[in-house]
Amino acid sequence: MLRSMYAGISGMKSSQTKLDIIGNNVANVNTVGYKKGRVTFSDIMSQQVNPAQGPANGQGGINPSQVGLGSQIASIDNIHTTGFRQTTNRSLDLFIEGDGMFAVSNGEETFYTRAGNFYLDAQGDIVNPSGYYLQDVNNNKINIPADAQSYSIDEFGEVTYLDADGEQQSAGTIALAQFSNPGGLEKAGSNLYRTTDNAGFGGLVGAGTGGQGSIVSGALEMSNVDLAEEFTEMITGQRSFQANTRIITTSDEILQELVNLKR
Missing domain, CATH: 1.20.1260 (Ferritin)
Structure with a gap:
């Protein structure tokens, strides 16, 4: 043939x-x-x-x-690469300005994502559309009590709220995951990635720490x-x-x- x-x-x-x-x-x-x-x-x-031959016996080499x-x-x-920013003016829509990924957990495994559309569940925990808990820098859930008057998220990922007495309280700091090679992440579906041996996971840090980006509340990162x-x-x-x-x-x-x- x-x-x-x-x-x-x-x-x-x-x-x-x-x-x-x-x-x-x-x-x-x-x-x-x-x-x-x-x-x-x-x-x-x-x-x-035909193999290559070097010059010999008065003849030149051949390729x-x-x-x-x-x-x-x-x-x-x-x-x-970063997708374009879409302004939504919704407090739990989060955009990462720079490097880093959000960490979310289903209780058994931690996943990573750039999709910042989060919600509050019935317990006041911040979750993604699949119900996975958004993690703070200590690998814990972030909870906003039901009696909170209001809440906000600053550029460093700190979540604060006003309690029933009008006092400002901290609910935790949103973690950003560091990867030296984001291309080594494995897609897990639902906008999620899981780490691999080649991704170079560098731990969870707060926004603006270790070269990680800042967080913009009220905006989403769209597809690139x-x-x-x-x-x-x-x-x-x-x-x-x-x-x-x-x-x-x-x-x-x-x-x-x-x-x-x-x-």
Whole structure:
């Protein structure tokens, strides 16, 4: 069989994966805190036809002759650039200006997210849409009593409220998780990430500490997907897929001519 046919098949698979990633990005263009994906390719090992030879016996050297065998997926990356800020004027909508991620817990596992749409449950605990508890710098829940007159969150993540007597009380300081390599985080669904051995988790700190960003109350970080960029990549992915199908078609025609030689 022709090597070009198998190279075309590998190119089709790679292009299909690229289109899958683009489709997921476009589907999440309005998802709060979503980080777009990106796929990169690499070539598959090449078949050696002739090895390289150095100069010898009065003759110059020659370069190796190799035939490539197609392409493969090199990586599928999560691009953690900051999405645009949408002002909501809702106190529990939080935007991180800079680095860091919110930490939320279901009681068994801690997850991390840039989606800052939080709510109060029936007990007065701050939770995300899945009911996971927002963590403070001591890895505890943040609770606002039911009899609190009002509450606020400052740029350093400190949550304060006025109690029934009108006295200001502290409910805790919202923690931001530090990662030296956010791209190493693993997506867990529902706008959540879990840490991995390659994420470089550096612990929980308050906003503005250790290079972490500040917190803006009353705003949300939206998706960092750029539709113009995605549609451009979609066109190139589609053309790449078509070109690889043409390679397979042409290779098939050559094989057909070989079969017809017996006639």
